[in-house]
Amino acid sequence: MDILIGSLVAGVLIGMILALVALGLTIIFGVMDIVNFAHGEFLMIGMYTGLLTAQATGIDPLLTLPVAAMVGFLLGVICYYGFIKYLVRGPMVAQLLGTFGLMLFLRNLALLIFGSEDQALHRGILIGKSFDLGMGVIVPATKLAAALLSVIAFLAIWLLMNRTKTGKALTATALNARGARYMGIPTDRMNALAWGIGGASVTMAGALLVNFWSVNPFVGILFTMIAFAIVALGGFGSVPGAFFAGLVVGMIMEIPGIWDFLTYALNWDWMANVPMTSLKYTFVYLAYFIIMVLRPRGLFGWKR
């Protein structure tokens, strides 16, 4: 039983963080209809920001969140004004290839600056600590803290989007950009804001992830793929959708744990030899594929 509960808890925790990873992608898509292929690279930059800030200042890695958010916000805004703004005037394919180019650029820039070696945090208040939830369920402290902070960040962004005037303006831009412009909403600035918020949310997720996940310049692609799966599942442009789909994807990644539980519960030896852990991401992509075929706008999607 401890195996099952352990897996479910781990799935929920990683799901909460993955939801924050996907949030930025869905906001940018929702507001601007642009798919940001460089999303994973933003995350990678967030991870490096967390890592380097913690190493340089000696503060706890979890407290580097504001720095990461600032870096992400600036990065998003700079990308918008310097690059995306010109890109949206072009055809759809130019937008796709444009953010793809941005991804390659950021990745190789990181390669130049940080080198290709894996780097990881080894010092921090919570690193190496874990909580015993009883019944043999052990939760690493960093994961728990990261998941909680991730939910807080998620809530903060949700409030910003739904309870403030700026948020309403953003929603208006998302629904009908031309109409919003006629109503006097500075849509250009709203687009930049969407990129800023999107960037900040994903770099925050990066700074949280780096507490227990090592970083190298190529780490982004994995998360781009996972974020795509989450956004597709939750519906392109849907903020609550991203949260629930994040949890679902977290659970899907824990299928190997559930399999283990069944193996020992049923005591079937052949099940122990199935290489389930190697397939954990395969299940995520499979879910992505199925949802794309059956319900292309996702579970909560409203954009068609």
Added chain:
Amino acid sequence: MKVYTRKIMTVMCLFAVVGILVPSGAWAVKEVKIGVIYPLTGGAAAAGRELRAGAELAAEIANNVMPDLPMAMAKNAGIKSLGGAKIKLIFKDHEGNPTLGADLAKKLILDDKVDGILGCYHSSVTKTVSAVCEQYGVPMINGSSTSPGLTQRGFKWFWRTTPHDKWFTKDLFELLKGLMEGKVRGVAKVPEKDLMNLASACENTEWGSHVSELIKDLAIVNYKEYGFKMKKSLLYAANSADLSSEVRSLKAARPDVMLFASYTSDAILLVKTLKAQRAQPKIIWGQDAGFEKPEFRETLGDSIQGILTRTVFLPKVVEIKKVAGQVNALYKAKTGNDLGGASARAFTGLQTWVYILEKAGSTKPAAIQAAANSIHISGKELVVPWAGIKFSTSGDELGQNVLGSGLIGQYQKEKDGSIGLEIVYPFDVASANMIYPFPKW
């Protein structure tokens, strides 16, 4: 006719004079180029730095006279039989990528015109690089790849100095057997049922997946009478960023012994995750590589006390072998670190190159091949604790050194508070009591 003869005489005299005036060495090769392919960046970059430093040190010793060092290659500057030709190393970085490795080997052979190749650490890369060398008929010596299959391909231009994983994995089972029979220093006889359940997690490239198979094979076939059970045997993606589901899966199998084959960053991540998940097996054993890198110890500190790793070299060897101590001092002066399994074997790999060239007296591939197949280097010359180097020339393992052997070390706290590796196997050279069972995190 007379005039004609005199002309011939004059010409011959001229030749003779030239022959006397110009020393014979001037006609010999000035330098021997060895292409060295190591992972200098990427996940195994830490190992790459050690390998490079080890090979460089061996070249320095071969190229200079160091009378204090009891090694044949320290007595001359350069290769004596090649007129004092110096060894020149040309380093290339394969980043752990087999395709890139093969391309680099082609470049070294065709563009740099190297006389031979040394490398490549990752068995997967050694596999492709040796195939290129075989194709071009260029000799290659491998000092540190331990996948058994590499010397089972019948290659004629490939020689491996290090023992391979089958020997090392056997050592592990011998240690487990020793524990059950009460042969281990400082540990009372352990009941068989306490060590029966095994679980392994190995990285999924050439090397790790082979180790995984070997462990299964040895446990179920060769050591059947001890009743070992393979509860779980999983492969994970090399250079993983997160291994928590793997560790939870291992833990779920409730094994007594956890076995790993991991490169540096994975090994660190594994131990961190094991600790975070409070996995509590009785034995944690690593198949060298990541588990014996300085980074592993520096990063994880005290928490690795009690972890076992098989290796070919431990700082303790320095206390047993004088020559190892002297080379270690040189290495420490150069890098600040002690010799480790990677650096000692890279050193030995290049040393073997030097001895083979000395014996061949030529850089012609055929001469090198003949020299390699007949060479016998005494164990006294080596820094590693082997009986020597002699390559197999028949049977199903062509080019494998038959005089190598392995060690099993355990991380323990030294008197000065630092963490060091103590020898626990072979039992007759054990340098400390073994810590058993693995302490609580």
